[in-house]
Amino acid sequence: MRLASFTDCMYMDLNNTEVEAITMPVVSVSKQTGVELEEAAQKHATIALWMPYYSSFDFNVILLWVMAIGTFVLAGVWAGNDSFGTEHSYLQAQDDSEGNASKWQMESQTITQGGAVAFLVIASGSLLLLYFFLDTAFYVVLMGLFSLGAVQALAAALAPLCSWLLPHQTLHPPIGQIPAHAVLSLGISLGVVAVWLVFRSYAWAWVLQDLLGISLIVMVLRQFRLPDIKVACVLLPLSFFYDIFWVFIQPYLTHGDSVMVKVATGGDQHWQLPMLLIVPAFHLSPATGPVILGFGDILLPGLLGVYSRTFDLYHNLDIWQSYFWPTVVGYAVGLMLTYLALWFEIGGSQGQPALLYLIPCTLGLTLLLAMSRKHLTLMCSHGAFATCESGDSVPDLEANAELQDSGDTRLLAPSC
Numbered sequence: 208m209r210l211a212s213f214t215d216c217m218y219m220d221l222n223n224t225e226v227e228a229i230t231m232p233v234v235s236v237s238k239q240t241g242v243e244l245e246e247a248a249q250k251h252a253t254i255a256l257w258m259p260y261y262s263s264f265d266f267n268v269i270l271l272w273v274m275a276i277g278t279f280v281l282a283g284v285w286a287g288n289d290s291f292g293t294e295h296s297y298l299q300a301q302d303d304s305e306g307n308a309s310k311w312q313m314e315s316q317t318i319t320q321g322g323a324v325a326f327l328v329i330a331s332g333s334l335l336l337l338y339f340f341l342d343t344a345f346y347v348v349l350m351g352l353f354s355l356g357a358v359q360a361l362a363a364a365l366a367p368l369c370s371w372l373l374p375h376q377t378l379h380p381p382i383g384q385i386p387a388h389a390v391l392s393l394g395i396s397l398g399v400v401a402v403w404l405v406f407r408s409y410a411w412a413w414v415l416q417d418l419l420g421i422s423l424i425v426m427v428l429r430q431f432r433l434p435d436i437k438v439a440c441v442l443l444p445l446s447f448f449y450d451i452f453w454v455f456i457q458p459y460l461t462h463g464d465s466v467m468v469k470v471a472t473g474g475d476q477h478w479q480l481p482m483l484l485i486v487p488a489f490h491l492s493p494a495t496g497p498v499i500l501g502f503g504d505i506l507l508p509g510l511l512g513v514y515s516r517t518f519d520l521y522h523n524l525d526i527w528q529s530y531f532w533p534t535v536v537g538y539a540v541g542l543m544l545t546y547l548a549l550w551f552e553i554g555g556s557q558g559q560p561a562l563l564y565l566i567p568c569t570l571g572l573t574l575l576l577a578m579s580r581k582h583l584t585l586m587c588s589h590g591a592f593a594t595c596e597s598g599d600s601v602p603d604l605e606a607n608a609e610l611q612d613s614g615d616t617r618l619l620a621p622s623c
Contacts, residue, residue, distance in 0.1 A: 267498050289315065433513070
């Protein structure tokens, strides 16, 4: 879970000491350019070295920033609506046996405080496993798992669109009745993943990888949710220290490379692991390169975004009383601070732990707003859904709306 820029040069059969001893101009060129230079030299052409001015800024940084924020908003709105709709329809089903849940709502699992701790332990173990045992077989397994998850995620994302294109149409194969939109969304997903697998080494393949990655992020955030702000205050600070340790502290303790950086850049083989969003440089320059952002840098703050969105919906909060949109702003600011830290190489040039900046700007802002609005107790005791233990009561949304209209920022908790 890091943001980084690949700016390391490739030293052709030379170590760092030998490179420093070179005093003559040296340039690395592609094979095709080398052939052209060799042909020109045979014709007694004059060959000279010229280094143009290169900017150290590339617009790929802006594109990745927009992609990350867009994914955060899309997942927050979609997953938040899922959580609100599922919970609200369940409570209404106490009086109405049918309920009104949408067919596109995805069942979610609640993350507990113990689960939050276990997640960080498993994440650290997985990181070490990839660092020490990443080989061809392991890489193939990872690609297979990613491909299976990507097919499911993209199919789920396309299902509403395909249903709109093919409403109320079904197929009747021997195995039974199948909705036509399900076949269409699955077919498109299989095709996209297959094209990416075959052409993933091509320059344009990053577009498909990012599309599949965004689909996976959205699906995960639709499947997991925070029950209250207390779990967020366990999971996110632990993630904050996890990121700092593996990027800054671990290399200092071991006097070696950062395990997280090494894994994110594909190890010694430089395999492109499908665990991050990537945008290549738009112009060639010694000072620029592809920028990457790990899935976890969207997923972990995204859990808070989903919680905030659900809280807004359940308590009928308008945009001025919202918690979700300030969280979006905080995420955008935190990501921008990560870019600035990367630009000025704060802590070194090995990359930046994005959660170092994202967690304070999202969770910190949410807690400050909740305390100033006197909502923190409600967030801790009842969570986003504000249900009683018996599940037989919901907050009075009309009364909450009247309080807000009168300028009162308090919320009415359910009467248990």
